[in-house]
Amino acid sequence: MTDSELKLWSKLRGNQLGYYFKRQTPIGHYIVDFVCRKEKLVVEVDGCQHYSVKGLEYDRRRDKFLGEQGFRVLRFTNSETLENTQGVLDEILENLKRMQEHTASSHDAKDNYLRESIRPTSSSE
Numbered sequence: 001m002t003d004s005e006l007k008l009w010s011k012l013r014g015n016q017l018g019y020y021f022k023r024q025t026p027i028g029h030y031i032v033d034f035v036c037r038k039e040k041l042v043v044e045v046d047g048c049q050h051y052s053v054k055g056l057e058y059d060r061r062r063d064k065f066l067g068e069q070g071f072r073v074l075r076f077t078n079s080e081t082l083e084n085t086q087g088v089l090d091e092i093l094e095n096l097k098r099m100q101e102h103t104a105s106s107h108d109a110k111d112n113y114l115r116e117s118i119r120p121t122s123s124s125e
Contacts, residue, residue: 004045008085012092017092019038019096020038022035036096040070040099041095041096041099042066042071043092044073046059047077072099074092
């Protein structure tokens with residue numbers, strides 16, 4: 001792990017943010033830096049190799065695959081992670097909360113649909 005990954009991991013591990021993260025986790029044939037499986041969030045810390053033409057193309061294919069698996073990918077640079085760790089954590093938390101709210105509202109809509117579709121009809125209708 002790079003210094004920036006270690007610094008971020010020191011803040012993500014042990015459920016410190018209220019969400020369980022794993023590090024260096026395989027998803028398909030890719031290994032992601034950090035993942036919160038429950039909320040389907042991947043966090044990547046990118047070094048300079050990610051900004052070459054080859055690196056950008058690889059990341060595009062990888063992000064597409066992860067998206068097809070239902071994951072959202074957040075990317076941060078090494079320097080951003082080292083110099084603005086709290087800002088990175090705030091953005092991660094904001095995304096997790098938004099994703100959790102979306103999941104809850106999706107479940108509510110599904111529950112409402114199910115209640116409506118199984119509601120007994122009265123015989124006078």
